[in-house]
Amino acid sequence: MGNDIRKECLFCRIADGEIPSTIVWEDEDLVAFKDINPVAPTHILIIPRKHLAGLNDMTEEDIPVIGKISYVASLLAKQLGIADDGWRLVSNCGKNSGQEVPHLHYHLIGGKFLGPFSDR
Ligand code: 5GP
Ligand code: ZN
Secondary structure: OOHHHHHHOHHHHHHOOOOOOOEEEEOOOEEEEEOOOOOOOEEEEEEEOOOOOOHHHOOHHHHHHHHHHHHHHHHHHHHOOOOOOOEEEEOOOOHHHOOOOOOOOEEEEEOOOOOOOOOO
16 A cells, blocks of 8 residues: 555554554554544444555455454453443444544444444
């Protein structure tokens, strides 16, 4: 991925350590950090280091890293003490979802009753 995108993308810059965040997981594929404006007592963003704007840009080569995000979410849920009571993992993609940051991310949310997934 071109360096231009990495310099302009907020979450690339967080992954590269250029913008501070509270990191709770880091490995060669993924970074997980606290959401700056949490909607629940636990609100973590899990991102691939590789820049993808969202799930619309995923290709077959990304299957392992996207799978790993679910696994790391389950580990973090246990580590952060929300596994037993339940939690939600969600990725917004595009305009109708309200996606604000165009670098693929999953919200790991928990620590309170989350209510219905969406308005009907
Ligand atoms: P989206 O609406 O794109 O699915 O979610 C973007 C999320 O990124 C929001 O929950 C927002 O609070 C979070 N966010 C935006 N800017 C920053 C930032 O600079 N640092 C952190 N840690 N989170 C951010
Ligand atoms: Zn990016």
